[in-house]
Amino acid sequence: MPRVLRSIPAPALAWVVLCAGALGAQPAPVNRYGNPPSVKPAPTTGAIDVRDLRIRLYQFADDSMQGRQVGRVGNRKGTDYIAAEVKRLGLLPGGPNGSYFQVLPYHLRRFTEHSRVAVNGNPLAWNVDVVAVPGLRAPRPILNAEVVYGGVQGDTSTQISAAEAAGKVVVLLPPPGGARASQGPGFQVRPGAQRARSRFDDAVAVATVDLDALTPAQRVAINEPAVATQIAAPRMAPAAAGGAGAVDSLPLLKDQLAQLQPQAALRLTRAGAAALFGRASLDGIAAGTKGGRLNAALEFVELPTDYARNVVAIIPGSDPVLKHQYVAIGAHNDHVGFTTPVDKDSVKAFNDIRNRMLLANNMEPLGPAQLATVKVNMDSIRRVHPKARLDSVNNGADDDGSGSMGVLEIAEAIMAMPVKPKRSTLFVWHTGEEGGLVGSAYYVRHPTVPIDSIVAQLNIDMIGRGRAEDLPGGGDDYVAVVGSFFDSKDLGETVQRVNTGQRRPLALDYKIDEPIAWAGYNNIYGRSDHYNYALQGIPIAFFFTGLHGDYHQRSDEPEFIDYPHYARITSYIKELAVEVGNGPRPRLNGTRPAKPKAIVP
Numbered sequence: 001m002p003r004v005l006r007s008i009p010a011p012a013l014a015w016v017v018l019c020a021g022a023l024g025a026q027p028a029p030v031n032r033y034g035n036p037p038s039v040k041p042a043p044t045t046g047a048i049d050v051r052d053l054r055i056r057l058y059q060f061a062d063d064s065m066q067g068r069q070v071g072r073v074g075n076r077k078g079t080d081y082i083a084a085e086v087k088r089l090g091l092l093p094g095g096p097n098g099s100y101f102q103v104l105p106y107h108l109r110r111f112t113e114h115s116r117v118a119v120n121g122n123p124l125a126w127n128v129d130v131v132a133v134p135g136l137r138a139p140r141p142i143l144n145a146e147v148v149y150g151g152v153q154g155d156t157s158t159q160i161s162a163a164e165a166a167g168k169v170v171v172l173l174p175p176p177g178g179a180r181a182s183q184g185p186g187f188q189v190r191p192g193a194q195r196a197r198s199r200f201d202d203a204v205a206v207a208t209v210d211l212d213a214l215t216p217a218q219r220v221a222i223n224e225p226a227v228a229t230q231i232a233a234p235r236m237a238p239a240a241a242g243g244a245g246a247v248d249s250l251p252l253l254k255d256q257l258a259q260l261q262p263q264a265a266l267r268l269t270r271a272g273a274a275a276l277f278g279r280a281s282l283d284g285i286a287a288g289t290k291g292g293r294l295n296a297a298l299e300f301v302e303l304p305t306d307y308a309r310n311v312v313a314i315i316p317g318s319d320p321v322l323k324h325q326y327v328a329i330g331a332h333n334d335h336v337g338f339t340t341p342v343d344k345d346s347v348k349a350f351n352d353i354r355n356r357m358l359l360a361n362n363m364e365p366l367g368p369a370q371l372a373t374v375k376v377n378m379d380s381i382r383r384v385h386p387k388a389r390l391d392s393v394n395n396g397a398d399d400d401g402s403g404s405m406g407v408l409e410i411a412e413a414i415m416a417m418p419v420k421p422k423r424s425t426l427f428v429w430h431t432g433e434e435g436g437l438v439g440s441a442y443y444v445r446h447p448t449v450p451i452d453s454i455v456a457q458l459n460i461d462m463i464g465r466g467r468a469e470d471l472p473g474g475g476d477d478y479v480a481v482v483g484s485f486f487d488s489k490d491l492g493e494t495v496q497r498v499n500t501g502q503r504r505p506l507a508l509d510y511k512i513d514e515p516i517a518w519a520g521y522n523n524i525y526g527r528s529d530h531y532n533y534a535l536q537g538i539p540i541a542f543f544f545t546g547l548h549g550d551y552h553q554r555s556d557e558p559e560f561i562d563y564p565h566y567a568r569i570t571s572y573i574k575e576l577a578v579e580v581g582n583g584p585r586p587r588l589n590g591t592r593p594a595k596p597k598a599i600v601p
């Protein structure tokens with residue numbers, strides 16, 4: 001081999017030879033981590049290796065997946081990929097009704113084209129001069145309600161009183177400089193969240209005059225939400241829930257009513273608003289000015305979506321008895337979606353500098369003064385990328401693309417075993433982890449195998465980084481193991497035994513089993529899906545290579561993953577799953593379910 005080639009590290013060389021040999025073309029440039037900017041889809045093998053993990057992760061964390069947010073089409077794209085792969089690999093469907101999908105009740109809510117808003121019998125142009133903002137439920141009806149000008153949005157000094165607004169349709173003008181256009185005056189509440197009180201709570205509807213700044217398409221989009229949501233039950237009055245002591249439940253009752261039949265939220269153009277008052281314009285209108293009588297037929301529909309799915313698949317065990325028990329392996333298939341576009345290279349540079357500062361600051365949170373000192377050298381970036389490369393997608397390559405694709409590689413490797421583990425292996429790719437462990441909570445409440453037959457759950461969330469530049473103690477051998485001894489000493493010992501039995505054991509880090517004061521590391525144990533299995537008394541082990549500068553950033557991209565390290569951890573967890581699948585059932589430390597140690601820093 002020519003001397004010049006001997007100096008190139010193996011993985012990069014493989015890449016160079018592959019390209020030069022196969023295509024005779026220029027080898028693709030690789031970054032300082034040895035990763036190319038893109039990787040073409042190609043068949044994978046039964047072996048767990050860098051090539052396969054790259055092929056999978058570059059697809060699963062591609063911009064086209066739109067950050068795989070639960071409730072959005074991006075999550076369907078990601079779960080379609082996983083389901084197609086487990087089907088191709090020959091795993092059995094593990095979801096309800098012989099499907100690979102366990103669909104969560106996420107709906108898109110909107111008002112149909114049959115909706116009407118009219119003042120004194122004169123209709124306003126739907127989706128042009130008036131748009132109704134869909135909330136979580138059908139709003140209370142607007143029947144011949146008097147219109148009143150309520151003042152300036154957000155400026156109570158200009159507004160009418162709650163008594164003057166009660167039972168009316170209140171019209172609000174935006175403050176000078178424009179309204180917080182994104183959200184109407186406090187109507188859509190996040191499921192289960194405490195609703196902010198407003199002096200207009202007793203109004204039949206509140207209309208904000210802020211449509212003129214939007215294009216016709218943007219106006220229609222208000223009523224075409226792209227994010228499906230699931231409804232949480234309205235908060236119960238503590239009395240009803242057996243809470244001790246007399247409470248003033250009237251506000252809570254009103255709160256429940258407001259949640260069960262929310263106030264309508266309307267948005268208007270200035271022309272539409274003027275029509276409500278029978279005026280040519282709103283100029284000079286005084287708070288309390290009365291308008292016409294408003295009637296609205298808002299036809300609210302809830303469209304079920306497949307934008308929130310757990311993917312569930314099974315490899316049956318080889319033992320006629322033990323195959324009725326399951327070793328569960330999981331990861332989360334969602335991430336946080338997309339947001340406003342920024343220059344991807346300066347964001348990456350900023351995040352790298354900030355993380356270096358955090359390490360130098362002993363992982364103590366950085367203050368605004370420190371962060372203000374971060375200077376990104378745009379000249380060096382512009383030398384490589386003369387034009388800004390805009391990026392709006394949170395790709396979630398590490399979080400949790402690495403876990404999801406690692407679990408897929410483990411499935412492929414176990415499928416390739418001539419003799420399968422004695423117990424069955426249950427694979428669950430949970431959705432909605434970023435939304436509060438929603439998918440795993442749903443799975444353990446609607447298990448597709450008897451919950452008592454799950455002997456352990458191995459959870460993987462972020463195993464694609466863990467370099468020395470990412471966290472203290474990071475490196476080629478680094479992996480944190482969390483919670484493995486909490487419920488079952490047997491499982492904890494098996495985790496260690498399998499590791500020491502490997503050709504190159506990993507350096508298992510247990511410090512996150514205890515509270516840790518590093519910035520961003522609060523309650524790691526309670527922040528991923530294993531927690532819901534632990535609450536059911538199932539012994540768990542959680543694998544994690546730590547946070548880093550690109551955590552929940554647009555720069556969490558597949559080309560920044562440490563694939564050799566990632567492949568080693570994935571192979572190790574496969575060995576562990578097989579060992580637990582063949583060995584004695586891990587015994588619980590205490591009675592079932594053992595209350596997990598709540599870790600609050």
Ligand SMILES: [Zn+2]
Nearest residue numbers: 399400461462
């Ligand atoms: Zn995650």
